[in-house]
Amino acid sequence: MTAESHESLESLPGWGSALDSVVVYARGAVCRRLARGSVPPGGRVRVTGLPRSLDPGSLRVRVLGESGRRVTGARVEVAAEPPGAGAPDGLRDEVERLTEACAAVRGRRDRQLGLIEEIGALRPVPPARRREDPHRRTAADAWLALADFVDERLTGLHARLAELEEAVREAEHRLALAADRLARASTDAPPPHVDTTVCAVLTLDGAGGPDAEVELEYGVPGAVWVPTYRLSHRQDDDSGRLLLRASVAQRTGEDWTGVRLALATADPGRRADLPRLRSVRIGRGQPTPAPSGWREPPAGLRDLFAGYDAAGPAPAPAGIPLAVGAASGAVPPPPPPPPPPPTGVPVAGGYGAAPAAFHGMPPAPGGPGGPVPAPAAPGRALPPPPSPSSAPVTGPPRPGDAELDYAGLVLCGPDEQGGRRGRLFPGASFDPVAGEYRRRAEAVAALPLPGHAVRPRESAGSFDHRFDAAARVDVPSDGTWHTVTVGEIPVGLRTEYLCAPSVEQTVYATLILSNATDQALLAGPVEVTVDGDFLLTAALPTLAPGGVRRMGLGPAEAVRVTRRTRLRESTAGLRSTTTVLDHEVHVELANRLARPVTVEVRERVPVTSDPDVRIEEKADWTAPEAGAGSEPHVPGTRVWRLDLPAGATAALDGGYEIRIPAGKELTGGNRRS
Template sequence: MAGQQAVWESRLDSVVVHAAGAVCRRRASGVLPADGRVRVAGLPQLAAEGSLRVRVLSGGGRVVEARVEPAERVREEDESPSWERELTELGAERDRLLARRERMELRIREVAALRPVPPQRRRDEGLRRAPADAVLELAEFVDARLEVLQELAVELEQQVRTAEHAFDVASVRARQRSSAERPGGVESSAQALVTVRGAGAVELEVEYAVPGAVWLPTYRLAHRRGERAARLVLRASVAQRTGEDWSGVRLALSTADLARPSGVPRLSSLRIGRRQPAPAPSGWRAQPAGLDELFAGWEVAQASKPVPAVPLAIGAAAGAAPGPAPGPAAPAARARSAGFPGRPGGGRSTPRPAEPQALPPRPAAPPPPGAPMASAPGAPMAYGGAAPAAFLSAPSADLAAPMAPAEPADPRPSSDQLDYAGLVLAGPLEESFRRGRLFPQAEPRSGAGALRGAEEVGRLPLPRFGVPPRVSAGSFDHRFDAQAPADIPSDGVWHTVTVAELPVEVATRYVCVPSVEEAVYAVLELANGTAHALLAGPVEVSVDGDFLLTASLPTLAPGGVRELGLGRAEELRVARHSEVRESTSGVLNSTTVLDHSVRIELVNRLPHEASVEVRERVPVAGEAEVRIEERPGWSPPDEPTAQVPPSARIRRVVVPAGGSAELTGGYVVRIPAGRAVVGGNRRS
């Protein structure tokens, strides 16, 4: 039936990469067959079954059913991936050279072991003259042969090193290859089985989710000195190992969590009045009556087959009668011999006798001890529903007194139990509590190796200043659409893609704290006047066409302003001169006056004027008797922070191009004459 269905090839059209995972959309077109069932090929093996969505883009018709099914195809000998054939050939060549080197080393050892062996002398035989010429000729032969063999060995060793290097390079390339090219003789993929009500030519869009895709935002900022406008290029580092290469696709990047549930919660209603039974969940139907008798004839036929006798086991208990060995053709007999409750006559092969009228109707074959509950995932069910609770409250076969039937609890089928198309009907070879009932498929469809490779993408090392989008986005979700098609292979490494170019406003100012360090630092105020949110990430800053540094850009919402540190400005110089004078005042010199004067010099060697923010500090009085008088011209911070405490004093000055400026300030501390500042009065 599957071979008669029409198979449509599809092409990847667009991809939306989320914080973890991606949503892919494929397009396929063709003429609908008479039954409206088609198979859309080209889906990866890791396509999530529950995420499949199919819609009709053009043509008449509507989609009534869609599901993902695995597809395997046996490859021909010449259809294996090129990297696999290359690796096999290089490995065979390396092994051949290694074996040749071993033979060469054995031959060298054999030649080097050649020694003259004199014959054994008898007792009555006198001394013989040594054949010196023969010994010398043998030595010359060994030396000449070893010289030739050593030259061949050196040449062969070079060939072995070259072959091993080529094999190692091919192995590294094979490990870094795209996961879309899998080795082996079987090509695994997935297909979308779609049923469309309509006729004629239609175009379908197939949407599915895949794991194994991540992205990080990166930026490139270019501006010129003295200008307010700047150009910010938003880029993305994307890595994916989904099992398919993204070639020429429309790429979009989203900060949303793909695995976050978005269903509408169901609120339970409160009703005042008489208690009413809760309605059964939608999609569940009770099991049909007489399900146990459905296999009665099959059991009789299986029991009538002759079973070969087996010898007694050594060490059997005395008086134990030999029984038939359970064979593969009698699984039902093994199930009956277990003595499941609700099936009298555990090992008998006779038809089930009628139950007494005094007993209530017996439910269909309850599960054996240790079987899963009806509300647990994977529990037995009929017609896509969960097994009723009568399975758990079935009366035992040994009870003789009548019992009232237990009231079944409300069934709570899971989502996979309500997926009717994915259920499998258990046959007569299954256990008695499974036969004739529907169960979800327990075998995972995706390969374990492919899933592990997809999970490794989430553990890639982040670049410097890189922040995952789910962390930097906070409570808002945003989507960025790339302006040009992108090519991203499924190799699990970072690939940079240009997303968009955003106009921003910048203002360069300079900050110095000469009391801590006599250096001036450049700060770039970045204002986001666009409708796009800027996530935290690394930004490459270039000034006047020259690369300056890579800094960390904080998250910037639309309309927000943030500061970006650019490092030390060598063109600006600062020097701080301080002086402390101690004196007394008041009646009888009862007050000690500590006069701190500060003079700050700024020199600008830039080709344009520079706005410099100078930060100083003043002491804070901890007692009412201590008074502090500040010199005018300095102001406290508008919004104190950890970097700029309330005791800081700020003054801004514009230094002309090639000029200098001088600032004066300070403070006066008045303390009682009998006291002193901890650490000494004369301090700056």
């Protein structure tokens, strides 16, 4: 941004804005800000407070109320200036101070290790003995004195080393804690070395009062959420409360303080525009109308740079060698000017992107509006000619979003090669640093999920849902999970007891949840509280509107079950050609609770695909219901359902007969339970 544009930006009256509501999607969020102020005569105002990570293409502005004004222009601008004399960043300064202190302690520890190594290397060195010298006695007292000195000195040095090691561990621990606090701190803070202001420059038009209120809507990355639940249940009645909560993490660069929060499962980046079908007509060819805002390049565009080309190339900077084959000190001749583009081809008003350059297609070299190959330097090979298959695309240009963003176009200078000189082309992003902020914000998508949590886009299936929080919430921009309360969901609850005594002679308590609302309950963890005491955290599956699901609560010790079986093998038929395996099942139930209970006993009957084997049941059990939304069961499952009064017992008798030919036998033997 130039100084002139920065000065004009600062001269505009500024409106402060406040974040009012946020809609968190599966990835990303849409924020809405409110701003109010007096409209100057020119109608241009500057709304501040926008985050660095926002998507500039998602900005939408509208005037609230019946003020008679409307928004005719809105752009995102970035201004940077040196920081003022405000309060320093406490956490960052603390980390820097502890880093220096930790480095100083490590230095003292390293010097102490050097002293220990130096003292430990002390050894007695006898003088050199000449050949004519007689043998000398070893000075044992001196050797012992040196050893005592080394031991005494090393003892003191090692004691000091232990103190320094403890100081290093303590300093590193304090530094790690400070660094963790800094990493978890909110990102809604200005950079330490420069103050960056992201604002929206609005143009208001129309007759209205001196004051106006506008609503700004923009999208930001770096926000995710997963649903969680809390279920409160009382054993005395078949009622309960299911509280929908959400774990929300965001690193958008702005704290959400006192905002109206909504949670959605949709993907904001999914295309929602309808396909446009062109009409096909039989008859005379009619010229396709050119898009609005496009015209031919102005006449005389080639002559605009004639004087610049005649002056020759700029002098080469010192230190750059000439091309191979060029004479020493010789100045190469100026390159020939590029040929003018053919007339009659509509190009952008002021910029000449070729029609083939739109929608990702490269322009044909030398084609209408396309770049002309630059002349090769002396001693260099010419580029290969284009392939014959790359024919230029005819017809009117079809601009994309970048070409239609007139305020983001850049005028190419005289040093540009080909047909780009003096024309407008899409320039760089409005804020090169914003890409780094968005990449940091998108790191929250890699956060580990809480236990039993499922991404909302996975559990929602083919439908999208939205949940609005009942009260305003606070979510700081620190990139960690925060639990917010969304609201209470009315669900139907009833308690049932389930057992499969052929597998395990234990009765389990279960809750039957029925969703009577018009919204689905997404899969996620649910904290179950029974009679005010926390029981367990279970996984709630996705519950569609009108759906019913069973959720286990663990073993019920007060309801007992016992199962006994009996097998009798006999023959039947005139010549005893059929073996009959008669299985009898006896199940006893006992309710030791002070209230009646409903118990479902599950048994399994064998199934066969052999036409010579017949299975005949002799019990009052029933097959489980099958259909959409029902619980899946294995083939051959049979169910007993009975209401057991308080303190009562019950006995269930059932069985089945397996009839097989006498010459055959079941795999593994006939006498099995």
